[in-house]
Amino acid sequence: MTDVLDHSPVLAEVLGDALPVLERFHAKLAEEGEPRGLIGPRDVDIIWERHILNSAAVVPFIQSATRDAKFKTVADVGSGGGFPGLVAAACLPDHQFTLIEPMERRVEWLQECADLMELDNVTIERNRSDAVIAQVRKLAVHPFAVVTCRAVAPMTKLAGWTLPLLKPAGRLVALKGRSAQAELVKAEKEITRFGGRRPRVVEAAVGPDLEPTHVVLIDKR
Ligand SMILES: C[S@@+](CC[C@H](N)C(=O)[O-])C[C@H]1O[C@@H](n2cnc3c(N)ncnc32)[C@H](O)[C@@H]1O
Numbered sequence: 001m002t003d004v005l006d007h008s009p010v011l012a013e014v015l016g017d018a019l020p021v022l023e024r025f026h027a028k029l030a031e032e033g034e035p036r037g038l039i040g041p042r043d044v045d046i047i048w049e050r051h052i053l054n055s056a057a058v059v060p061f062i063q064s065a066t067r068d069a070k071f072k073t074v075a076d077v078g079s080g081g082g083f084p085g086l087v088a089a090a091c092l093p094d095h096q097f098t099l100i101e102p103m104e105r106r107v108e109w110l111q112e113c114a115d116l117m118e119l120d121n122v123t124i125e126r127n128r129s130d131a132v133i134a135q136v137r138k139l140a141v142h143p144f145a146v147v148t149c150r151a152v153a154p155m156t157k158l159a160g161w162t163l164p165l166l167k168p169a170g171r172l173v174a175l176k177g178r179s180a181q182a183e184l185v186k187a188e189k190e191i192t193r194f195g196g197r198r199p200r201v202v203e204a205a206v207g208p209d210l211e212p213t214h215v216v217l218i219d220k221r
Helices: 009-033 047-056 059-067 084-093 104-114 129-137 155-165 178-184 188-193
Strands: 072-079 094-102 124-125 143-151 166-176 197-204 213-220
Touching: 009 047, 009 084, 009 104, 047 084, 047 188, 059 084, 059 104, 059 143, 059 166, 072 084, 084 094, 084 104, 084 124, 094 129, 104 124, 104 166, 124 197, 129 143, 155 166, 155 178, 155 188, 155 213, 166 197, 178 188, 178 197, 188 197
Parallel strands: 072 094, 072 143, 094 124, 143 166
Antiparallel strands: 166 213, 197 213
């Protein structure tokens, strides 16, 4: 199956040095992603745009959040097929990523992909986020500079699943659909309760001539 963006100059423009590694990920997704239930049947010829470039949209927001951080650590909550965690890890080799995913078959997939992509900056944690939060509270795990996520839960739930993983002044970077602003309004109480401040929605570029996406940014007090 060919992809609408195969051989497009947009890929090198957006993904830069990470492109060869992400081409390996793309090939595996194109062959196994749909039968293994990681992408939808209608996504098979638009994997670049819908999954890989869309995930890469978080990269500038991670970089700006970690610019002055001593430890450039990122937790991706509910990584599923690897979005955005594996893509961002390929783009940011100087950051350490922890992919938090409870489902065994998805964890197997993530490990296979991390091995194929030869990513030495990725740790896969088979757990729900609340189990990792418990470890952060017990000081058994360091809190993270950034938490990312895509398509995991509405903001009312996501606030409690992500903000407690952040260190003070850390940042949540959540890929969201058009409902982002309405979700923020609805989750005001939960965001405050879990130490979030300055919740906002920004438009994030996916690539030249491609429809931008929306990212929710929340700072941790
Ligand atoms: C709809 S999938 C999205 C996967 C991927 N982020 C994406 O955008 O394609 C949601 C994922 O979140 C995981 N998940 C659900 N509840 C979770 C929790 N409490 N902590 C961590 N992951 C969770 C699920 O197992 C699933 O893989």
